[in-house]
Amino acid sequence: MTKIGLEIHSQLTKLESKLFCSCKANYREFEPNTNICPICMGLPGSLPRLNQKAVEKATMIAMALNCSTPEKIAFFRKNYFYPDLPKNFQITQLNIYGDTSVGGTGVIMVGEKKIRITRIQLEEDPGRLIYEGSSEKNQITLVDYNRAGTPLVEIVTEPDFENPKEVREFLNILSDLLENLDVSDPSLEGAMRADANVSIEGGNKVEIKNIGSFHDLEKAVHFEITRQQSLHSRDIPIIQETRHWDDKRKITISSRSKEEDLDYRYFLEGDIPWVRIGKDIKEKLKSEMPESINSKKQRYVSKYGIPVQVADVLSSDKFYSDLFEAAHTQENAKEVANIITTDLMGLADTREKRESSKLKPSHLKAIADSIQSGKIARNSAKNALYEIVKTGKELSDIISELDLGNVSDESELSKIIESIISEEPQAVEQAKSNPQTINYLVGKVMQKTKGKADPKLTLDLLKKQIQ
Amino acid sequence: MNIKISALQFTRDVKSGNISAEDFVAKTMEQIQKIDGNLHAFLSLNDKAVDQAREIDKKIKSGEKIGQCFGMPISIKDNICIKDTKTTCASKMLENFIAPYDATVITKLKQQDAIFVGKVNLDEFAMGLSTEFSAYGPSKNPWNTDYVPGGSSGGSAVSVRAFECVASLGSDTGGSVRNPASFCSTVGYKPTYGLISRYGLISYANSIEQIGPLTRTVEDAAFMLNLIAGLDSNDNTTIDDNNMDYLKDIDSGIEGKKIGIIKEMIGEGIDPSVLSATKDAISKLEGLGATCEEISLDMVKYSVAAYYIITATEAGSNLARYDNLRYGYDFSVEGYEFNSYIEKARKKLGPEVTRRMILGGFVPSAGHAGKYFLKALKVKSKLTRQINDAFKKFDLLISPTVPILPFKIGEKINDPVALFLIDINTVTANLTGKPAISIPYAISNGLPIGIQLVANSMNDKLLLQAAHALEKTVKLPEVPV
Numbered sequence: 001m002t003k004i005g006l007e008i009h010s011q012l013t014k015l016e017s018k019l020f021c022s023c024k025a026n027y028r029e030f031e032p033n034t035n036i037c038p039i040c041m042g043l044p045g046s047l048p049r050l051n052q053k054a055v056e057k058a059t060m061i062a063m064a065l066n067c068s069t070p071e072k073i074a075f076f077r078k079n080y081f082y083p084d085l086p087k088n089f090q091i092t093q094l095n096i097y098g099d100t101s102v103g104g105t106g107v108i109m110v111g112e113k114k115i116r117i118t119r120i121q122l123e124e125d126p127g128r129l130i131y132e133g134s135s136e137k138n139q140i141t142l143v144d145y146n147r148a149g150t151p152l153v154e155i156v157t158e159p160d161f162e163n164p165k166e167v168r169e170f171l172n173i174l175s176d177l178l179e180n181l182d183v184s185d186p187s188l189e190g191a192m193r194a195d196a197n198v199s200i201e202g203g204n205k206v207e208i209k210n211i212g213s214f215h216d217l218e219k220a221v222h223f224e225i226t227r228q229q230s231l232h233s234r235d236i237p238i239i240q241e242t243r244h245w246d247d248k249r250k251i252t253i254s255s256r257s258k259e260e261d262l263d264y265r266y267f268l269e270g271d272i273p274w275v276r277i278g279k280d281i282k283e284k285l286k287s288e289m290p291e292s293i294n295s296k297k298q299r300y301v302s303k304y305g306i307p308v309q310v311a312d313v314l315s316s317d318k319f320y321s322d323l324f325e326a327a328h329t330q331e332n333a334k335e336v337a338n339i340i341t342t343d344l345m346g347l348a349d350t351r352e353k354r355e356s357s358k359l360k361p362s363h364l365k366a367i368a369d370s371i372q373s374g375k376i377a378r379n380s381a382k383n384a385l386y387e388i389v390k391t392g393k394e395l396s397d398i399i400s401e402l403d404l405g406n407v408s409d410e411s412e413l414s415k416i417i418e419s420i421i422s423e424e425p426q427a428v429e430q431a432k433s434n435p436q437t438i439n440y441l442v443g444k445v446m447q448k449t450k451g452k453a454d455p456k457l458t459l460d461l462l463k464k465q466i467q
Numbered sequence: 468m469n470i471k472i473s474a475l476q477f478t479r480d481v482k483s484g485n486i487s488a489e490d491f492v493a494k495t496m497e498q499i500q501k502i503d504g505n506l507h508a509f510l511s512l513n514d515k516a517v518d519q520a521r522e523i524d525k526k527i528k529s530g531e532k533i534g535q536c537f538g539m540p541i542s543i544k545d546n547i548c549i550k551d552t553k554t555t556c557a558s559k560m561l562e563n564f565i566a567p568y569d570a571t572v573i574t575k576l577k578q579q580d581a582i583f584v585g586k587v588n589l590d591e592f593a594m595g596l597s598t599e600f601s602a603y604g605p606s607k608n609p610w611n612t613d614y615v616p617g618g619s620s621g622g623s624a625v626s627v628r629a630f631e632c633v634a635s636l637g638s639d640t641g642g643s644v645r646n647p648a649s650f651c652s653t654v655g656y657k658p659t660y661g662l663i664s665r666y667g668l669i670s671y672a673n674s675i676e677q678i679g680p681l682t683r684t685v686e687d688a689a690f691m692l693n694l695i696a697g698l699d700s701n702d703n704t705t706i707d708d709n710n711m712d713y714l715k716d717i718d719s720g721i722e723g724k725k726i727g728i729i730k731e732m733i734g735e736g737i738d739p740s741v742l743s744a745t746k747d748a749i750s751k752l753e754g755l756g757a758t759c760e761e762i763s764l765d766m767v768k769y770s771v772a773a774y775y776i777i778t779a780t781e782a783g784s785n786l787a788r789y790d791n792l793r794y795g796y797d798f799s800v801e802g803y804e805f806n807s808y809i810e811k812a813r814k815k816l817g818p819e820v821t822r823r824m825i826l827g828g829f830v831p832s833a834g835h836a837g838k839y840f841l842k843a844l845k846v847k848s849k850l851t852r853q854i855n856d857a858f859k860k861f862d863l864l865i866s867p868t869v870p871i872l873p874f875k876i877g878e879k880i881n882d883p884v885a886l887f888l889i890d891i892n893t894v895t896a897n898l899t900g901k902p903a904i905s906i907p908y909a910i911s912n913g914l915p916i917g918i919q920l921v922a923n924s925m926n927d928k929l930l931l932q933a934a935h936a937l938e939k940t941v942k943l944p945e946v947p948v
Contacts, residue, residue: 038568042788044561044669045548045570047702079784088787265831267780267840270674272703 005159018149020048027146040149042086062103092123116158203238304333326361335368358392379451380404488538492520508625534580545586557601570667587622617650624651640676642893645905649868649917652907660900664699672778689713722756731767732866740911773846783827868905868917
């Protein structure tokens with residue numbers, strides 16, 4: 001049986017400041033080495049100043065993943081030398097001297113499958129190494145400490161996955177969950193990184209490090225299983241080793257470094273006293289936690305009668321469900337959900353498009369209400385939506401500018417219908433004997449009016465004129 | 468002008484207009500010029516000190532609001548950061564490190580119009596008890612310059628005793644304030660862990676060390692504590708003392724107090740003159756209305772071993788950043804081949820620091836932690852339990868600060884174990900976080916002896932009251948400088 005376990009690193013990108021100082025947690029827009037201070041640079045004499053908000057957010061993640069949460073948490077030093085690590089130790093958490101990390105064991109359901117969480121810990125991200133130079137011999141390594149000290153949550157699972165598909169489903173659930181908690185934006189470059197361990201029946205465990213995104217994580221796992229299976233089929237032993245993910249070539253490569261032999265000399269970080277997270281604090285955090293994806297989904301189905309599949313898609317995406325929450329009324333909820341999932345999701349399918357979209361909840365509400373009152377046809381609504389996303393103009397302006405309003409004038413519509421009837425004698429005959437085929441004629445009217453004919457009125461008039 | 472006055476006397480005299488801050492500071496700088504070539508307390512001097520004092524005099528004259536220090540000249544151990552000032556830790560590794568920020572204690576003292584006359588000597592990174600491990604040469608004991616001044620805050624003790632400043636800040640990891648205070652005959656006080664912010668103190672063993680004042684009188688120590696104690700958002704380990712006034716009621720005396728005599732600290736290896744001074748102090752305390760009784764803390768015999776294992780472990784981590792890449796590097800425009808450069812890393816650290824870094828890499832490592840580091844932590848928690856039990860019965864504990872008299876420069880430098888054992892009476896307060904103070908008590912063959920009092924956590928006020936009461940019974944000859 002194939003066994004896959006994951007170690008996922010998620011930055012808490014939504015926090016204002018770093019884990020131990022007041023530099024920005026979102027370091028991405030800074031020139032190299034400008035988002036730094038004596039603390040995150042580990043200058044002599046500086047001390048870490050724990051960001052309480054980070055502890056709260058990490059605890060929320062643990063609670064959302066159904067993990068146990070201890071009464072008191074502690075921080076440890078992980079000692080190792082690396083140029084991107086200002087102090088030559090990392091402040092992290094550890095569970096070997098009792099459960100003192102933000103999260104202990106937990107379970108999360110991926111479809112019908114139980115995935116066990118081993119632990120969740122809060123730690124600081126190191127700086128970033130940038131390699132430049134034309135050849136291996138000429139390589140220069142640059143260090144940018146802007147990232148050093150960014151709050152990071154490490155989520156470790158048991159080896160409960162059996163194939164890349166389960167991994168992908170888990171990652172989808174996890175990234176939706178993190179986004180819904182408003183702790184992290186998984187789409188930001190480098191916000192999500194992972195290590196994986198993979199073993200197939202009869203082989204040793206192989207660790208894959210340095211996977212830079214969820215997308216690549218699935219690919220890496222897939223590659224590694226295939227690689228191991230092909231070795232196995234040729235009776236070549238699979239050795240226990242650490243491999244690195246090469247994100248340019250999309251393959252895993254054996255790392256010659258002896259990383260697994262490192263002795264981290266873990267010990268308690270004396271500069272940060274134990275942090276109590278008592279029942280009172282947990283209750284408070286629970287009350288501040290955004291509604292879970294599951295509860296949202298159920299509410300959408302039971303309160304508004306939104307179909308399960310639509311509710312599923314809508315609830316798992318924070319951006320769209322926030323839009324829905326702001327735009328809907330009890331009456332138009334189904335329509336709003338429909339517009340978001342069938343039209344909007346296609347229009348704003350990337351991060352850039354979402355960010356540049358000019359659409360406001362009030363726009364959505366206006367569109368849904370107009371469809372329901374018959375002011376605008378669905379087709380035209382889609383065109384209007386496209387314009388609004390681009391320009392942010394009011395719906396009423398767009399309707400008049402682009403002449404998208406429904407043709408609901410009876411005499412005007414009757415004229416159009418008359419001409420269709422004369423153009424399609426065969427279809428008219430058919431409709432007389434088989435009333436269901438009348439829809440073909442409705443379609444023709446729609447074609448001629450570019451979708452603007454009021455569908456109900458068209459049908460009534462057609463029926464009247466054919467008889 | 469007399470510069471041999473206490474800190475409190477100085478502030479009273481300047482406030483009343485008896486003396487000017489400028490004259491006093493100028494006189495102090497003269498004293499440094501005159502004698503420091505011989506004593507070597509200072510690693511660097513503040514050449515603007517007199518100008519700063521003049522500014523303070525101006526402020527006083529014009530009736531501006533003035534801080535409680537009134538331009539008092541203070542020396543600072545060279546492991547505490549002062550902005551835009553070299554902070555070397557007496558190491559070649561930080562020879563050119565100019566701190567870009569002020570330690571919290573420095574910020575607070577600046578707000579009170581203190582003047583920093585200079586940075587003073589220590590054992591490299593505060594590891595040692597004689598200043599002989601300073602990369603810039605040892606300081607000399609002002610009572611007899613053939614002898615060590617104690618350490619690691621040796622420069623602080625020398626500068627206070629030899630009137631090169633009025634008060635000093637040192638740091639105490641295992642006795643580094645109290646040991647030189649005892650050897651040089653000054654007051655040396657290590658407060659409860661967390662009472663003074665460590666922000667800006669370059670860490671050696673961060674879980675047990677504290678900044679502490681070295682002063683001429685116990686009252687001065689209480690005065691300094693008033694200025695620098697309290698909660699600091701930059702140091703998560705600080706505790707709130709509710710702005711306690713440690714000077715108020717310092718004359719309360721010790722009548723009715725129960726004092727425990729720590730048996731393990733007056734036994735084997737103690738110098739007879741130190742023992743008789745201790746006995747004398749005990750009878751003086753009884754004369755003041757206290758009751759004294761022996762108590763055994765048997766974990767004390769493991770305390771030095773535990774202390775060196777814990778401090779080495781933390782030092783190995785705290786000093787890991789000094790890797791010759793970020794600090795202490797030679798700069799060559801051609802650059803270096805990485806591996807050959809790494810080989811040279813840490814060559815700039817001296818022998819004692821190197822020894823402790825190697826020990827610190829070993830004792831907490833996988834396969835050895837159980838035998839050493841984890842066992843040391845057990846000793847620490849057992850010792851804490853024992854001393855907490857003792858404080859259920861006693862208000863204070865007493866012992867000599869150091870079991871021996873100051874030794875000669877060079878006498879013990881090649882015997883690290885013998886040096887380690889000298890810490891036996893001081894490390895307990897650090898391992899347990901308790902406040903402890905050393906006060907000058909006697910002179911034997913021209914060399915000082917200090918007496919140590921220890922109180923329970925956050926009983927610093929009681930500790931200072933008791934030390935003040937005992938201090939008043941002492942009359943010592945003047946230092947021959």
